[in-house]
Amino acid sequence: MNLTTKVLIGMTAGIIVGLIINLGGFNTASSFINEYLVNGLFHVVGRMFVNSLQMLVVPLVLFSLICGVCGIGDIKLLGRIGSKSFFLYMITTAVAIATAIVIAAGLGIGKGMNVSTEATFDGRDAPPLSQVLIDVIPSNPIEAMANGDMLSIIFFAILVGVSILLVGKKAKSLVETTELLNEVMMKMVSIVMSLAPYAVFGLLARAMANLGMDLLYSLLGYVLVLAGALLFHLFVTLQGVLVLFSRLSPALFLKKIRNAQVFAFSTSSSNATIPVTLRTVTERLGVNNSVASFTVPFGATINMDGTAIMQGVATVFIANVYGVDLGIAGYLTVILMSVLASVGTAGVPGVGLIMLSMVFVQVNLPVEGIGLILGVDRLLDMLRTSVNVSGDAIVSAVVAKSEGKLDINIYNDPNAGIFDDDDVAIDTTDEKELAAAVDKTHGQ
Numbered sequence: 001m002n003l004t005t006k007v008l009i010g011m012t013a014g015i016i017v018g019l020i021i022n023l024g025g026f027n028t029a030s031s032f033i034n035e036y037l038v039n040g041l042f043h044v045v046g047r048m049f050v051n052s053l054q055m056l057v058v059p060l061v062l063f064s065l066i067c068g069v070c071g072i073g074d075i076k077l078l079g080r081i082g083s084k085s086f087f088l089y090m091i092t093t094a095v096a097i098a099t100a101i102v103i104a105a106g107l108g109i110g111k112g113m114n115v116s117t118e119a120t121f122d123g124r125d126a127p128p129l130s131q132v133l134i135d136v137i138p139s140n141p142i143e144a145m146a147n148g149d150m151l152s153i154i155f156f157a158i159l160v161g162v163s164i165l166l167v168g169k170k171a172k173s174l175v176e177t178t179e180l181l182n183e184v185m186m187k188m189v190s191i192v193m194s195l196a197p198y199a200v201f202g203l204l205a206r207a208m209a210n211l212g213m214d215l216l217y218s219l220l221g222y223v224l225v226l227a228g229a230l231l232f233h234l235f236v237t238l239q240g241v242l243v244l245f246s247r248l249s250p251a252l253f254l255k256k257i258r259n260a261q262v263f264a265f266s267t268s269s270s271n272a273t274i275p276v277t278l279r280t281v282t283e284r285l286g287v288n289n290s291v292a293s294f295t296v297p298f299g300a301t302i303n304m305d306g307t308a309i310m311q312g313v314a315t316v317f318i319a320n321v322y323g324v325d326l327g328i329a330g331y332l333t334v335i336l337m338s339v340l341a342s343v344g345t346a347g348v349p350g351v352g353l354i355m356l357s358m359v360f361v362q363v364n365l366p367v368e369g370i371g372l373i374l375g376v377d378r379l380l381d382m383l384r385t386s387v388n389v390s391g392d393a394i395v396s397a398v399v400a401k402s403e404g405k406l407d408i409n410i411y412n413d414p415n416a417g418i419f420d421d422d423d424v425a426i427d428t429t430d431e432k433e434l435a436a437a438v439d440k441t442h443g444q
Contacts, residue, residue, distance in 0.1 A: 003419035007262050010197035011204055018208025027209045042206040049199030050267050052192045056275045058145045061297045062157050063182040068293035069161025070175050081399055085295045088395045089303045096305040097338045100229045100312030101331050109221045110320030150301040189275040194424050200266045212375040219376050226313040226380055230387050242394050246401040256284040257393050264389040268381045270300040273389055281393050283417030286410030287400040299392030304342035306384025307352045311338050311359055318369040330363045337362050
């Protein structure tokens, strides 16, 4: 049984167990199940797994991108990769939100609904685009790594890679060391991934057990329309981009990206999923590391397809609930604001709802309306993160294909890069040789 099958079993079992706990009324406050299972064992296992993934993100992006720049062969290629990636990410985001608005407005969700909630939401100001551009250059790269500021880390890693190229042959040993460190980080990803089925079970069991089912039923129209728009974007729009710009098989892509999608669904974090996405894109899809090391972390930072769709559907829904007619001009403002905000809020926690509050202010919708959808946002956040990660992988494949940096044989091989238990097995011969080498060094 391969890892994908194990993870899917863990995901399914987690959803079933969580729903049984929720619907059976076993998750009451201070109950044994709530204290020691849902918010005990499930929470601890899930958070330990997410922390393990986040632990790998910064060193993996740093070493992988330095290796990518050093192995790129043509420094001008880096500029082309960056511009193509940015263009595709912005275009797919704009198409995503436009599609969401058309679907939601066409179905008229929220009209005549009497939905109330005690939840409130206070909008937070996102940093202006000018400040985001300034912050791309870190005043302290160590602090940027500690805070996980992805754009700053990308800039620093590219600068280090370019500087190594300028040093030339003298830096050969440094390049080899960096490549070894990158390989070690990928092995660490394999170790963490081997524990995924149990962690995914814990994450989803807790999420389902804590789900507000009453609120879910009252907002069923909103949930179904948003889920439908997300799936339409994943299976129609993004696959159309893949075929149009690369002529690659969508069926193979969907089969190979499943692992990263499940991880994204479980963690609700594009950044935390970077190690898995990077491994999937390079080893399963055949994208050269020189491209993937840039497009994957860059996409995790600025690619907001799923979030943009949520903004489109939520804007139409709240406008209809409050009886506000936005008109064509209002909807165009929503599209423009969402595209700009996907860059302007790159490093802000809780980015989806913050971006939504910015949009509401621009089109004069009450920000407190966001409180209506807070109860179901956790569930939908899981789905839209999967769409975001899929978009990152598609752009990576398209850009790599256009630059001749995609191994078509790996892409067309259904079994290429499948996780194997041997990936985390220690070779006893290597183990003895390394122990002898260390002993010899210490002996001297």
